[in-house]
Amino acid sequence: MWFIQVLRVCGRELLLVFRDEGVVIFFLVLNAVYPVFYALIYNPEVVRDEAVVVVDDNRTAMSRDLIRRMDATQEVAIVGYAANMQEAQEAMHSKACYGILYVPRDFSQSVTRGDQGHVSLYCDMSVMMRYKAMFTALTNVTQAMGNERLTAIVEPVLNTSGSVIENHQVPVGNPAMGIASAVLLFILPLVLQQSMILGIAMLHGGSVERRRRNGGHDPMAIEASPGATIIGKMMCHQIVFVIPVIYVLHYVPLMFGFPQYGNFLHIICLAIPFVIAVSFMGQTLSAVVNERESVFLLFVFSSVIFVFLTGVSWPRYLMSRVWWLVGDCVPATWMSNGYVLMQSNGATLYQVQHQYWMLWLQLPVMFILAYVVERFINRRRYRSWIAASEDNPRILTRIDLAKNGVG
């Protein structure tokens, strides 16, 4: 009997989802379009040919060599020479370049004399990636030039080149070292979470509106116990999200060539508790929604907060205890971190078991919250509406009008 109730709720919820254009947009269109659009923004991955202007007070073969090598790096392009610093500054202020390379008058003389030659780089600090690109280019170029010089001095005496110990960086997880591959994998599970919460809240808002119009009753709702209602709705969300989950977690990385070392089945296993927990979370949170459209106001901005809590731009280990714990309460935090380790580093489900079990742990907690909200907040509220409407059938619409500034 209870199970029949669950199935009926699930069936009705499915009907409501596909009859409501707004919910379809959240559940399906948002998942289809947003990751692609987002990926396209970051798709260039790295900064290439950052514009730099040179002030060369030295004008020797050595300074020209330095500048040529800078121009040849992937990160920097020399866009012009300026006669002095004022002119270069003028170029930087009018955004003709984002960096100034200054070679002082005694540059080559110092080096040939056996002293250090100094070279300065002024970076625009508005965007970190610009600074990083220019910094990397200059460091690499001066190190290469320095090594050549060192070898020339050391080799005849020591019978070895300047580098006794060689070093070698192996970028793992994201071999292109690009920003899209790093950021997008964190964002993808978050898109799923937010679209689901928005859709669920919109459905709830629609139901509340119907209740207000019909004296506290929702003609589309199925009579069922709170537990059956929650689980029935959850089943419906699972069914609807099968395709979005596979598309977002599997096909989007494929389309843009992001790291995809994760086993498909393992990813799906990780996603199952995640989607269930998010469904319960959505049902809990939607209690604050009174109109369909207030979901935009109440939930959209939370995406930004959840993004930061996953640790994509500021690592989680540096967060204060409080924010760390707040992040722990969000399913997307665990899903994102587990998913990134799987896709980028080829972790198996066994290796991300911590994240996996945390998601399973969240599931009953979210269920209990959803149950409490449904039974003790939502239903109590509906009952009071029904009682109030029996006394005065127009009371609910009158409250609505008053809120809109009438009367």
Place this chain on the structure above:
Amino acid sequence: MILKYIGNSFKRGCVQLVRRPMYFLLIVIMPLLCSWFLMDLIKGGSVQNVPVGIVDLDNSIMSRQVLRTLNGLQQVNISHRYSSFAEARDAVQRGEVMGFFLLPEYLEEEALGGRRPVVSYYVNYAFYAPASMQYKGFKTMSLLANGAIVQTALRTVGVPNEKIAATLQPYQTHIHMPGNPFINYDYYLNSTFVPCFLSLFILLVTAFSLGLELKSGLSRQWLRTSGNSMFLALVGKLVPQTVLFTIVGWFIQWMMYRCYDFPLNCNPWNMLLAMFLLVVANQSFAVLMFCFTPNFRFGTMLCTLLGMVSFSFTGFSLPQEAMYPWVEALGFTVPIKYYFLIMVDQALNGIDLYYSRVYYAALIGFTILPMLLSWRLKKECLNPVYVP
């Protein structure tokens, strides 16, 4: 007569604002809370002590010396030691460490024998910010280790002490970072993200309050209170919100520049003006979206989408010149882009106001745009159709 209309319209706007607690929540509480969240989260401002592992296969005096020095660097923190490469890789996959430093077997022997051993470091670039720091730390360490040996060798062949530094590193680079000399992540990220967050709230609240008139079917009455003038109706409705948002925006700026000491190298009035213009421009932008699509759902969705994507396509993290040209162009369609450019010119770099004149003008331009299209909104208000 016109004064009466303005008064009525204004009164109606205020009453609506007061009767829904949600407005207060979304205009005052949430923007402040979210700004505080972002600033508190990134309080330290620099990524340090990245947890890394080490694999020391050599176990010699030299390798231990290298590791001791490595642990002394502030960029990384050796949190785990592994006995083999496989173990370390497993730790990276589990997310226990974000990279590791591998010292090969016979490191000391080969180094002293001149056979040029290779130390390698494995950096997990799936975590972007810590990875750059790790790279810096590991690279510095490798160069120091190499330098130490070469230095000893140079000394033994009689190179004078004062010339050793110059021989080891003939080219000295000086990187100047005007405005943010400590590469503080907090200054960089939050001076753009926090105003962007605020403009998202402005877009959402404006769109919602306009859409509600259409949805409730009260839009005719709304127009009537302001003598059938769309302009007066909008002014009456939005000015109370403008006032609140501007105060909140200024308070956020006060938090940024006074409490958290963000760089402010210009006359404070320049930034205060920019904030006021940002508020008005965003409201106008939302009105403009409603003029394009006079429909609650689509108007709000457009505002939401642009507000959310603003965080990315305005070029806070990936600079605009690195983006695809069409994405870069799209960035210039939202007001926050111009605020960002003003912030960079004024607060960060402190250059002449002359260079930012276009950006201020653009923000003012946003305010004028919807006036040209408001006839569309008026038409819809006279015949409101609610599409759920």
